Amino acid sequence: MSKPLQYCPETLALSAGFFPDQQTQATTPHITMSVNHSFVPEEGSFSANGIADLADAPFLYAGWTNPTVRQLEQRIAALECTDDAYATTTGMAALSAVFFSLLRAGDHLIISDVCYAAVYELARDVLPDYGIEVTPVNLTDLDAVAQAIRPNTKLIHAESPCNPLLRLTDLAQLAHLAKQHHVLLSVDSTFATPVITRPATLGVDLVIHSLTKFINGHGDALGGCVAGSKALIAQIRSRAAAHFGATISAQNAWLIMRGIETLYPRMKTISDSALQIAQWLANHPRVKQVNYPGLASHPQYTLATEQMAYGGGVIVFQIDAMDEIAQRFARDARLFYYAYSIGHQRSLAVLLKTADLMASTYRMTTEQERQYRRYAGDGVFRLSIGLENPHDLIEELDRLLC
CATH class of the missing domain: 3.90.1150.10 (Aspartate Aminotransferase, domain 1)
Structure with a gap:
């Protein structure tokens, strides 16, 4: 039996999630602009094509995902060495999806005391309105992080390099500390991209990007994403895609995939x-x-x-x-x-x-x-x-x- 092909990241940037169209053999991904995808319900139920839950249908409604968006998600997951990814309208939508999907009233968030201004303001000004406690910490100081962790701490959010200082977080050490306390760790890796750092290989649970920036690379499309395990991404997608309206458009997903190829x-x-x-x-x-x-x-x-x-x-x-x-x-x-x-x-x-x-x-x-x-x-x-x-x-x- 032949071994499965293992491609290098540079190759995955071009090939992950892509196959030539069966009819035309086009070597560039199509843009599927359709909002709706038809299905045949099982008799006496609302399932599609024998699927027990409509949410499990490959494509049903573009608010959940669509073929072009799914290709983008698969490519990001491959580059970040994660099981899955969820693509959003913007980087802030990706962060919001993480915070509002994983945190509840009474939970505690530790956030880098220096990060993208809109993220910091969301954590400081908005999350407390929903009963979520927030503590900004200099994440270069692991002792300070350990002291800030509480019994109700659910998530640590880092940014490396951070905006605008270019201060770094030791992701492997922080991931080890988070796992000791059974706390999830998310990292905004927009400045690094998977070319420079792949946080999941260092133990990080969720990797977040503003796709608008280096990954798109052309200044012409807004987008964001979060990559991680299938279970975490399914949890985030089920809330954000269905209820927050945060799913990226097919056209922007296509533009960003074009950027990823270079x-x-x-x-x-x-x-x-x-x-x-x-x-x-x-x-x-x-x-x-x-x-x-x-x-x-x-x-x-x-x-x-x-x-x-x-x-x-x-x-x-x-x-x-x-x-x-x-x-x-x-x-x-x-x-x-x-x-x-x-x-x-x-x-x-x-x-x-x-x-x-x-x-x-x-x-x-x-x-x-x-x-x-x-x-x-x-x-x-x-x-x-x-x-x-x-x-x-x-x-x-x-x-x-x-």
Whole structure:
């Protein structure tokens, strides 16, 4: 008997979940736009084609899933080394699906004290309205995490690298701690992508992405996903797809699959360029500090070499005269577009002031803010590196930072 084929991740990015159309032999996935799929009910019941529960039908209603969306889910699961995945309208929809599917009134959530602003605000401002207790913790401090765990703690949510500091979480150690206490661990791996880190192989229960960013890679489609075991994904899908209306459209799923097919070469090119640019910035006389996991100066460089295949496509740096430099990026840049978001094929830049984030989002204790400022000072410029030649990007930075 021949052994089952075991493909490398670069191959799975192209082939997982895809087979040429039987009729046309098309080598590109079709877009199935149909909202409804017909079925024949069993006599005297509401089951479809002999299936006891309509929810078990392969395709029934696009609010649950559809053939194009299912291909995307299968490809993400293959790349993340998980059993299954559920694709959503946005990254925030994926996070909301996890929180509201797994947490109930009286439960306790531990969340990274620095993460994507909308996620932090959801946890801090919305979840308590539903009786869910939330504790922000610096997840680099495992002792602090252990002290924060309570009998009613159900979930720890991390982000690695975290936005905007590029601080890392030791996922293997945190997963070990969570399992000791029978607590689930979810990780937003948007900045890393499966090219750089595959959290499930380190013991993480749920891997979350904003597919809008590097995985799509073209800045033209919103999407999110959560990947994990069949049981957890079924639990999340049964609530979010059926009741939250969070399922991604077929067209966006198709666009994101197109992006996935070039994900591995894109992320390697972007990471190589980002490392060159980070090294250049680190030697610039006006730059005070550069945070980039691929630099030996990163406070967690050793962890980065163990947990990340590349340094990634995002760089943050500190510089004096922040407002003046921001105006230069916004008005004079030709290659860096002054805009929020990350992971596009074109390079982006934006200023993130510490005081603004403290007032609008984090509202940290004095000690938490001190730790934040260790990475960010009074503010950082966040660069999302695209596919331009790195020498051209460096020339533009040299002109803007002079």
